Amino acid sequence: MSSKNFSFLSSSVHAINEALLFIMAHQSYPLDLCSQDTIAPSSSISQVFTDGDNQTEVNTCSIFSPPPELDSLRLSKGRKIIQYPTEQEKIHIFKEWWNTTTWAEKRREAKKPLVRFNPKRHSSVWDKFHEGAQFPDGTPYVFCVSCSHLLQHPSTEHTGTSSMAYHVRKGCPKKSSSVPSKRTVAQMLSEKPGPTTIYTEQEFLDQVLRFIVACRLPFRTVEHVQFKRMINLAAAGSSRRPHIPNRKQIQERLIELSDEIHTQLLSRFPATGRMSIALDCWTSPDQKAFLALTGYFLTDDLDYHEIILGFRPVSGSHTGETLAAIVLSVLHKHNLCHRLLGVTTDNASNNSTMFSSLTEQLRDELDTNIQIQDTIADPELSKILRNQHHIPCLAHVIQLCVNLLYE
Numbered sequence: 001m002s003s004k005n006f007s008f009l010s011s012s013v014h015a016i017n018e019a020l021l022f023i024m025a026h027q028s029y030p031l032d033l034c035s036q037d038t039i040a041p042s043s044s045i046s047q048v049f050t051d052g053d054n055q056t057e058v059n060t061c062s063i064f065s066p067p068p069e070l071d072s073l074r075l076s077k078g079r080k081i082i083q084y085p086t087e088q089e090k091i092h093i094f095k096e097w098w099n100t101t102t103w104a105e106k107r108r109e110a111k112k113p114l115v116r117f118n119p120k121r122h123s124s125v126w127d128k129f130h131e132g133a134q135f136p137d138g139t140p141y142v143f144c145v146s147c148s149h150l151l152q153h154p155s156t157e158h159t160g161t162s163s164m165a166y167h168v169r170k171g172c173p174k175k176s177s178s179v180p181s182k183r184t185v186a187q188m189l190s191e192k193p194g195p196t197t198i199y200t201e202q203e204f205l206d207q208v209l210r211f212i213v214a215c216r217l218p219f220r221t222v223e224h225v226q227f228k229r230m231i232n233l234a235a236a237g238s239s240r241r242p243h244i245p246n247r248k249q250i251q252e253r254l255i256e257l258s259d260e261i262h263t264q265l266l267s268r269f270p271a272t273g274r275m276s277i278a279l280d281c282w283t284s285p286d287q288k289a290f291l292a293l294t295g296y297f298l299t300d301d302l303d304y305h306e307i308i309l310g311f312r313p314v315s316g317s318h319t320g321e322t323l324a325a326i327v328l329s330v331l332h333k334h335n336l337c338h339r340l341l342g343v344t345t346d347n348a349s350n351n352s353t354m355f356s357s358l359t360e361q362l363r364d365e366l367d368t369n370i371q372i373q374d375t376i377a378d379p380e381l382s383k384i385l386r387n388q389h390h391i392p393c394l395a396h397v398i399q400l401c402v403n404l405l406y407e
Helices: 003-025 088-098 102-109 124-128 162-171 185-190 201-214 219-223 225-234 247-266 320-333 349-373 379-386 394-406
Strands: 047-051 054-058 071-074 080-083 129-134 140-144 150-152 275-283 289-298 304-313 340-345 390-392
Touching: 003 247, 003 304, 080 088, 124 129, 124 162, 140 162, 150 162, 201 219, 201 247, 219 225, 219 247, 247 304, 275 320, 289 320, 304 320, 320 349, 340 349, 349 390, 390 394
Parallel strands: 275 340, 340 390
Antiparallel strands: 047 054, 071 080, 080 129, 129 140, 140 150, 275 289, 289 304
């Protein structure tokens, strides 16, 4: 194989790996192609990068689903609620599932108390409501037994039952005591399908892609004879047979979908806003080095967002100049060179060199733009570059201090 062909193949593999990481990290993003039951990742993510027949497993995602013993309800707007059980033997199962959800993990990370299901009830209004948690994120709710209306669980912010009482008095459109029909997950799976749903080849391709990503399977799975037999068997009763994609189509769609989600996430970035970035290098179990770069920003409404900007391989020595070149290429890709607020890294010496090299290259580009456009440079960016907004990782500083004490 010529060096030119090898370079092209290598860049294609790296692009696929970067897109795969992004889709895994943002697979809960509410695109139209996602169903209400899309399984969301927890804060502990894990995926497999696939290159031909070789796999590299990275500890970054954990997929979860509710146990079939729990009752599942379909309420308004297609929301799926896992009801808090009344049977003592199922309460432990519910709590064990709920403690693994994204909502519970974020609550623990923020050091806030978890919601107390089945609290001491002094108000009769509880007779009109049931408790539960939304699938898949685990957000706790109470819902009216008459009309299925959802309300925030009183224990979330310790707000009391006033909103529940108000709903019973004035908001509930039904006065009967009917309870939404309860179905277990096993019953839902055993139900006969409804009318045939029309779907496009693009929708089918996206669902196959999400199946491959969520289950951490190699791309070659779609070409396996058993996979094709399964799809054909499922479509046997339909007049339309789906087109089963090959691994190349899956890889191409993976990169396209990654770009689409990138575009939608960055569309929330204010036109005059600035973004902070954090980056870190690490080596996979098979000795492949990568540089991950994450962006952080606030919207005009002060909503906090973070996005994976790049996941690039690092070849050769991890010098500051090498890392700066990678960071600069990622900033160029997303047109963020003139919108940088600060850079957070660990305290390795090569990161200091990296930031110095990065700021030098950004200054050169800034001077070039001034000469070409004959305009005044962005004073805020000049201030940032001049003041060296390089933020060391505080967790790493604490770790170094603890290690020094042990020595």
